[in-house]
Amino acid sequence: PFFLFRSISEITSCVNMRNVTSSDAGRTCRSETRASAEVQDILTRITGLDLKVFRPIKQELKPPTYKLMTDAQLKEATQSAREQAQRLLKMPPVLLERKPINDVLSEDKILEGMDTARYVFTDITFNIPHRERFIVIREPTGTLRKASWEERDRILQVYFPKEGRRLTAPPVFKEENLKMVFGQDRHEDVLDRCQVQFEPDSSEYIRDLEKMGKYDLLRSTRHIGGLVWYLVNARRVDGLIIDMLQKDLWQDAVSLVGLFKVHPHSETAQEASNQQASGLDLLNIYAKRESQRAGYVVLALQAYEQTSAESSV
Template sequence: MFLRQIYNYANLRASFHALQRAASSTGNTGTASATLLYNRDPQPRFTDPETQKLLQSMTQLQLEKIFQKTTVPDNSVDYKLMTMDMLEDEFRKSIERAKNRLQMPPVVQMKKDERRIISNDSALSGFSDTKYVITDITYGLRQTERKVVVRQTDGTLEHAPMEITKRMHQLYFPLTGRSIRTPRMFADEHLQRCLDEQKYLFILNRMVVQFDPFEPEFHTISSRVYQHINETKQFDILRSTRHFGPMTFFFAWHRCIDDLLYDMVRRDYLQNAAELIALLYKLHDMEPNYKNILKQIDEIKPKEDLALKELEKALKRASSDVKEDIQSAIGKTQVDFELDDLCLPFIEDYISKHALKKVQLELATQTIKEINAEKRQLFEGISKAHGVA
């Protein structure tokens, strides 16, 4: 499964490069419908390093979620004996694998199907009852470099439309998990059933395999899923998966982040909430002061080794350090409290200026403020009692 995904990514990236070239020539393709679509090319904004960093931070890396139990053909268990160093190495590798799994599918513009005629040989008109499709099946070519042309019955030689090209590629170089015909679950009525059952991950994972990011279906289906999630407010299903970033980007692009923001505040992910607002400001060039706060967050946040942290967590060491004991009891560190102090005013500023669901958000902020104040008091009290600065 994993390998397949990686392969798929490689494929996506290949097509993505081709799209960059194509995107510059095509104009607006947005259609006015119930499903929100990108009206401009979102790719430059999406691939921007700052955006990527924000999206990755918001996605969060929860190992329990990434490596949650799934059905596999071989569910055997292997045991190994290890020293601390070996274990640390193993954790590092595992974190790398986790990061790989969180690699986001690209958000690019929809590609338009254009008729590109190579030559018009009217002498060949009526040479056959059917048109001929000619595919270049040279070994080792990228799918995007592979030429597929059609000789029409009237003698015209032209590049094959996208649909035929995709079918030919799948026919000669099948991609595991992709079927030649579109699976019926993507038909309207079945998709609606899947959405109603909240099988968002299932839909998105299959969609990523079945469609390329520049295909219209990719856009409509993902948009439908994101909008449905926004209605049911089940953002946590996608958290710590590769689809959380594109979803957040989608909401920020279409200026409907309030529900997601509310969810983040309620779950005490205040840093993520601030990042979400920053993303919104960035995408729409609203308030330039967001850069400051991001810088400050970066400064406060210690550069910690993720693998070591996870390892410590796993070992659940009865640590002799009182400081760590207090932290694990309350669930927050001194740094977390400082970050909260930094993020809360920024969030409140957004709520007062731009938010659509003001009352709800204000209430949530107030509640989380009180809870954190209480936690802080407790934290300081215990620290003082133990004589820890």
């Protein structure tokens, strides 16, 4: 109905836009590029890549194909397989949880009670990033507000369908069903489905990421890097460090603690910087200064050092 908006300017005048100059953006990008590249390199190393290990998947059975290759052809085929594996292991983004949208644009009491339904107004112009797309809702009370994230996700799925995504989350994401699926060690399946259904900064995606505890099931998959980054930001890496030491992945454990530079004011980051610590010394600093399960981490370190000493004899 025509009375829902007096004019487009009524909407735009209610929106406060934050202007960022290109020079400001350039300085920010240049200051963060180096650190970002280093973090990506560490997460890629922790992800791991093993061309000899493939997870069983259901697919049509076909007879194997055998080829005779020269050394040069074998080297080329191996490199091609490695590049394909690296593409498959590309990490999905891990973002901070998005803040709720509670922006009221106007209160028009004159419209209160004129209808019982809410009206949604969406800018469906092509070539506009979805995050910048303007979506507002007129309530029966006359309130004009911005759509919440959940409403935006549903509306965008209507106008710009994403393959595999549903308007409502599948039943698998209900708490009781997740427990059953995790009990079957199908963590990777859940995250694959989660990546399609939810935005990476939605509360639902982050909630499911928090439940990942069986690290071996995600190692050498595209999800382990995102899990590591989340745990580092939340300062909850004790379990992963212990698991790495028990799996003889001490270099990955060192790299993991090295990521604590994202918390520059933490005791681990400051002492490591002062002492120029590396290797097992860095792990000992973490156990002493930061770990919430210091006893377990120290025991895992001692067991690793003992095993390494015995194997070197």
